[in-house]
Amino acid sequence: MVVFAGQGDARRSMALLWRADAPADGAEKQAPGPKPGLSVDDIVSAGIEVADAEGMAGLSMRAVGERLGRTAMALYTYVPSKNELLDLMFDQTLAELPAEYDLGGGWRAALTAWAEEAVEFNVRHPWVLQVSEARPVLGPNEFVVLESILRILHETGLGSAEVRGAVSALSHFVRGAAQVIADARTAAKTTGVSDNDWWFSRSPLLDEVSPDFADRFPMIAKLETENPVEENGLPPEDTPYMELAARKTFAVGLTLQLDGIAAAIAKRT
Amino acid sequence: MVVFAGQGDARRSMALLWRADAPADGAEKQAPGPKPGLSVDDIVSAGIEVADAEGMAGLSMRAVGERLGRTAMALYTYVPSKNELLDLMFDQTLAELPAEYDLGGGWRAALTAWAEEAVEFNVRHPWVLQVSEARPVLGPNEFVVLESILRILHETGLGSAEVRGAVSALSHFVRGAAQVIADARTAAKTTGVSDNDWWFSRSPLLDEVSPDFADRFPMIAKLETENPVEENGLPPEDTPYMELAARKTFAVGLTLQLDGIAAAIAKRT
DNA sequence: CAGGTTAGTTTATGCCGTAAGGAGATGCAA
DNA sequence: TTGCATCTCCTTACGGCATAAACTAACCTG
Numbered sequence: 001m002v003v004f005a006g007q008g009d010a011r012r013s014m015a016l017l018w019r020a021d022a023p024a025d026g027a028e029k030q031a032p033g034p035k036p037g038l039s040v041d042d043i044v045s046a047g048i049e050v051a052d053a054e055g056m057a058g059l060s061m062r063a064v065g066e067r068l069g070r071t072a073m074a075l076y077t078y079v080p081s082k083n084e085l086l087d088l089m090f091d092q093t094l095a096e097l098p099a100e101y102d103l104g105g106g107w108r109a110a111l112t113a114w115a116e117e118a119v120e121f122n123v124r125h126p127w128v129l130q131v132s133e134a135r136p137v138l139g140p141n142e143f144v145v146l147e148s149i150l151r152i153l154h155e156t157g158l159g160s161a162e163v164r165g166a167v168s169a170l171s172h173f174v175r176g177a178a179q180v181i182a183d184a185r186t187a188a189k190t191t192g193v194s195d196n197d198w199w200f201s202r203s204p205l206l207d208e209v210s211p212d213f214a215d216r217f218p219m220i221a222k223l224e225t226e227n228p229v230e231e232n233g234l235p236p237e238d239t240p241y242m243e244l245a246a247r248k249t250f251a252v253g254l255t256l257q258l259d260g261i262a263a264a265i266a267k268r269t
Numbered sequence: 270m271v272v273f274a275g276q277g278d279a280r281r282s283m284a285l286l287w288r289a290d291a292p293a294d295g296a297e298k299q300a301p302g303p304k305p306g307l308s309v310d311d312i313v314s315a316g317i318e319v320a321d322a323e324g325m326a327g328l329s330m331r332a333v334g335e336r337l338g339r340t341a342m343a344l345y346t347y348v349p350s351k352n353e354l355l356d357l358m359f360d361q362t363l364a365e366l367p368a369e370y371d372l373g374g375g376w377r378a379a380l381t382a383w384a385e386e387a388v389e390f391n392v393r394h395p396w397v398l399q400v401s402e403a404r405p406v407l408g409p410n411e412f413v414v415l416e417s418i419l420r421i422l423h424e425t426g427l428g429s430a431e432v433r434g435a436v437s438a439l440s441h442f443v444r445g446a447a448q449v450i451a452d453a454r455t456a457a458k459t460t461g462v463s464d465n466d467w468w469f470s471r472s473p474l475l476d477e478v479s480p481d482f483a484d485r486f487p488m489i490a491k492l493e494t495e496n497p498v499e500e501n502g503l504p505p506e507d508t509p510y511m512e513l514a515a516r517k518t519f520a521v522g523l524t525l526q527l528d529g530i531a532a533a534i535a536k537r538t
Numbered sequence: 539c540a541g542g543t544t545a546g547t548t549t550a551t552g553c554c555g556t557a558a559g560g561a562g563a564t565g566c567a568a
Numbered sequence: 569t570t571g572c573a574t575c576t577c578c579t580t581a582c583g584g585c586a587t588a589a590a591c592t593a594a595c596c597t598g
Binding site: 010011014015017018020132133134135138140143144146147150151154160161162163164165166168169171172173175176177179180181183184186187195198201202205206208209210213216217218219220223226242246248249250251252253255256257258259260261262263264 | 279280283284286287289401402403404407409412413415416419420423429430431432433434435437438440441442444445446448449450452453455456464467470471474475477478479482485486487488489492495511515517518519520521522524525526527528529530531532533
């Protein structure tokens with residue numbers, strides 16, 4: 001399911017995201033009570049580790065707490081809710097993306113680098129894809145990332161509306177591609193069935209249940225015979241079939257995106 | 270979280286999807302025991318209704334059963350698990366998409382119609398976006414839908430690899446756009462906060478927490494001032510701000526996709 | 539050393555998918 | 569007509585989830 005950004009106390013959320021804890025000017029008075037055994041950063045890091053390893057479905061307050069030797073409830077001292085924790089995790093994770101791209105090779109090379117980086121990032125942290133973009137988290141790193149692609153697109157000389165369109169097109173494309181790759185990996189891992197085995201168990205069943213497949217779906221049949229995923233014979237047993245296909249398709253699709261942008265540039269001049 | 274296609278008994282799944290219950294040839298012998306009070310279709314329809322109304326998060330066996338006046342466990346007589354039910358719901362829902370598009374106006378017009386139809390479809394049934402594409406469900410309607418876009422792309426004369434790239438680019442784009450629109454609606458509904466109110470509560474906090482925003486993120490600041498979402502003054506209080514913006518951006522992004530395909534065609538000749 | 543503050547715990551509530559087992563209905567063979 | 573196999577549907581139970589509420593214990597300040 002899709003998760004939405006903090007609907008709790010907006011001020012506290014923003015303060016956490018931007019680390020504006022404001023320990024007052026100089027005062028810094030000693031707080032009574034036991035010293036904090038954890039920090040927000042500890043919890044965020046543990047959360048990211050859990051989510052990377054077990055996926056969004058495996059991200060529970062219990063699991064995060066356990067990784068830190070605490071109960072689930074202990075986390076609520078530092079973080080108002082699981083939602084806010086997820087926002088913090090999201091923004092923190094974005095920090096590993098480059099803030100700038102080399103523009104020496106022109107916008108096309110830079111966008112290619114951006115897209116490849118972005119796909120790998122999302123494959124590394126597939127749970128990030130489940131954080132809704134509709135109401136952004138508004139954390140610092142989210143803005144850094146947005147700024148970085150805007151800087152590349154600035155080179156194209158396109159107007160604001162086209163830039164907005166390009167950002168969303170590229171971002172949807174990259175996220176979709178990463179989703180497929182990540183899902184393929186997760187499916188193989190959680191079911192214990194390789195892509196090969198999965199297809200070999202289903203393909204004959206498809207024939208059985210729809211013997212006239214090639215007549216009903218001529219275009220699909222044509223595509224499958226003309227351009228099978230395995231280019232030269234069957235892929236080795238342990239090749240991640242789906243991921244391979246997805247990566248090939250990504251390359252072609254990316255060219256489409258860039259050519260579309262080139263066309264928009266051509267139209268302006 | 271993302272959901273994967275039936276990892277249970279593949280044969281039974283396929284039989285359910287293709288409605289190949291095979292009541293034997295002519296025999297049709299009366300089964301003992303009480304007559305079934307439900308059908309798989311009843312359950313699938315109820316499931317779709319629940320998911321449309323409450324989203325993937327609200328889709329529970331208990332909720333589906335309740336809609337049919339049964340307990341959750343009653344469903345397991347007809348459907349092996351929630352996963353298989355979701356597969357059936359997915360394929361059934363796809364049936365409402367057109368199987369063919371008018372090619373009289375050329376591939377560009379047809380793809381535009383396809384994309385607009387697809388976005389509305391996904392906005393109507395946002396839970397569909399959570400069904401993983403990595404291991405397809407392999408239901409009949411999934412193939413119908415794929416065949417329909419392949420038929421359009423056939424008109425372009427592109428080769429298989431380019432067609433695959435175009436399908437994935439268009440599909441990622443359409444799904445991403447729909448996701449944003451659907452999420453915006455869900456966020457407004459579940460939080461009870463309009464896009465306007467959301468932004469007005471956060472915008473000042475952003476200034477507070479990052480007073481040097483315009484210096485740190487000049488490109489973002491420029492984009493916001495050059496091309497604010499509200500084109501002529503503030504939008505009326507109840508306008509779905511985010512959705513409006515998403516739809517504008519969708520139109521621009523779609524042009525990019527189509528121009529990219531046009532460029533691929535030009536390259537071939 | 540008393541009192542207030544804080545970190546962290548335990549416990550409880552109401553959700554979830556679904557395993558296990560039982561109750562009652564039904565059709566067929568004897 | 570009886571008895572049984574088979575089927576639908578139910579109740580109960582288990583271990584998971586987020587988090588509210590109330591508690592314990594650590595700690596600083598007066």
